[in-house]
Amino acid sequence: MSTVDILFYLLSAFAIVSATMVLISKNPIHSVLWLILVFFAISGHYILLNAQFLAIVNIIVYAGAIMVLFLFVIMLMNIKKDAEPQKQLLVKLTGVVAGGSLLTLLIAVVKQTTQIENKQVLLKEGTIGLIHPLGQALFTDYVIPFEISSVLFLSAMVGAVIIGKK
């Protein structure tokens, strides 16, 4: 086992434990904080894949901006533990079955994908995640999807401003 492998397993365990804690925390603020830790673990994985830009943007956008807004809203709503509506057992059970089936389906699909069969993830290799090659790829090969998505973001922004003005 190399250092990279050890880091991989550590980060994976970290991500899974944090993600589980997001689900089982009673306090929504704690859930948000655990979710931030999940994003950090995933950024660690990106770094192992030599995708530094993706890693840092993941932290800036998700952990830094979106989760701040989540925290903001939850703090202002001031959710109390006993004010939370308790769901019925049947509803809970249905949720578990539905979620479990989706998970099984996803695992089955990923397992049978021929493209990734007998292939290992390349850790610590490749340059596409570094900022220079990524910028080159985005502005040459993928320039049209890139511009379309930026127009999409712009329209979302305009929409947000209009809703905010009402």
Added chain:
Amino acid sequence: MTILAFDWGLVIEKLILIAVVVFGSLGIALYTTFGERKVAAILQDRPGPNRAGPFGLLQPLADGVKLIMKEEIIPNAANKWLFILGPGLAMTASLMTCAVIPWGSDIELFGRKIALQIADINIGILYVFAVVSMGVYGIMIGGWASNNKFSLMSSLRAASQAISYELAMGLALIALLMTTESLSLKTIVEQQVKGNWWNIVYQPLGFLLFFIAALAECNRTPFDLPEAENELNFGYHQEYSSMKLGFYLFAEYINMIMSSAIMASMYFGGYDLPFFDESTVAPNIAAMIGVGTLLIKIVLFIFLFMWIRWTIPRFRYDQLMNLGWKTMIPLALFNLLITGALILANL
């Protein structure tokens, strides 16, 4: 087994560097508190702290001992874990910035070439942004966990202020990055050392915007609304006592030092001493001169921060938001446009 096949020399070298930088920043922060009180005193025409030691130089130590000795109080209604986590996060986030700041050119010691920078990553500036956006969690968590409505209001103010000014800061920075074509702080500083001019010449408007945003990100006057004592009693750290309060106050000073270091590196040549050719002296001496130069620039910036604090009154909250969204962001976009046009025209 190749588990521990590190270059141990590198590990030791970096550990020493981290220790020096972290404790150095803490030491400077300690004396920045003293400097703040002295500058305030000079601007208000009074002597300032002058009892502890010669010229009052031992005052920060006395303050530190006082903070540590005070009783630690955790309010009954507070969320205990988050209450403790808050100041720790604030402190960690403000110290983490120092990892990418180049403190000087390379030195040679025991036959090794040692870079005076903890990590030269090719996304240096984005890393700084990530850490800055983490900094607000310390304030938010602390304010919420205190279970006090004034603390909560203050932490919400701090968060919305930080988010608003991060945008202007980022846009001001993109214009600079367009001219430097690199995100690594080391490369940006080296370009200024080798080139004729510092980046401030190319980006005067960008620097002004960045500086104002940095004032807001550090919660310094005129943007210290999270600590507006006439409206909020004290601010997000109202329920804190002893060293946890000390951590919050200290984190603010460390933020100030780090943002000064970043501004000096990006716009004012970093460790570059003007009108001086570094290649005429031995590399180690040149590096030491560089470190001294950067420290002087940092001190000048900190003085500017303090000068502003004791001169300008605080904004109102709507003025703060108007300035951020309706003045700074359009100006930053304008700056971006001009920079892009000039680069296209090959000027």
